[in-house]
Amino acid sequence: MKALFLALLLIPLTGCTRTKAIEGEKVFQYEGGLHQPGRQTYKETPPVGGVHNSIWQHCGVYDRPIYNEHAVHSMEHGAVWVTYRPDLSQDDLATLNKLVDGRTYTLLSPYPGLPTPVVISAWNRQLQVNRADDPRLKRFLNTYELGKQAPESGSPCVGDASTSETQ
Structure with missing residues (x-):
């Protein structure tokens, strides 16, 4: 019996749902709950993630840049932030709008100075891509929207939001 038990321990587990990493995804280690008024400096x-405003950004689609400090708070609540270069083509922008359509915990906004045409971010996760139709974007969104990586996943992403100057 003891030998059978030991043998079972050595058998690889099958049928486990272990998510493979998304190619190109970067992982970070920021703690949640760090609220501070005013503008913040971020490494990425x-x-x-990191220190952010106490007011979150209302999840939705924006045609102008939004404040980092509010978007980071929304990501702490489980939102995924899809950003794109302001000069992205209308076809590519339509592709991104379709990607987030019907989702309640997403932000979509232009972002000047991105390292690639599209960057998708969640709390402690980020993926940079060159095309709006890159299939990794949908996988990232499906994996991290309201994901366990967010310290306050499921907290509001609507309501007491800000689109004005950071307080």
Whole structure:
């Protein structure tokens, strides 16, 4: 019996649902709950976590840049932030709009100075891509929208939001 038990321990587990990493995904280690008024400096572009404003950004689609400090708070709540270069083609922008259509925990906004045409970010996660139709974008969104990586996943992403100057 003891030998059978030991043998079972050595058999590889099958049927486990282990998610493979998304190719090109970067992982970070920021703690949640760090609220501070005013503008903040972030290491990543766009940011993926850290100190942020106490007011979150209302999830939705924006045609102008939004404040990092509010978007980071929304990501702390489980939102995924899809950013794109302001000169992205209308066809590519339509592709991104379709990607987030019907989702309640997403932000979509232009972001000047991105390292690639499209960057998708969640709390402590980021993926940079060159095309709006890159299939990794949907996989990232499906994996991290309201994901366990967000310290306050499921907290509001609508309501007491800001689109104005950071307080």
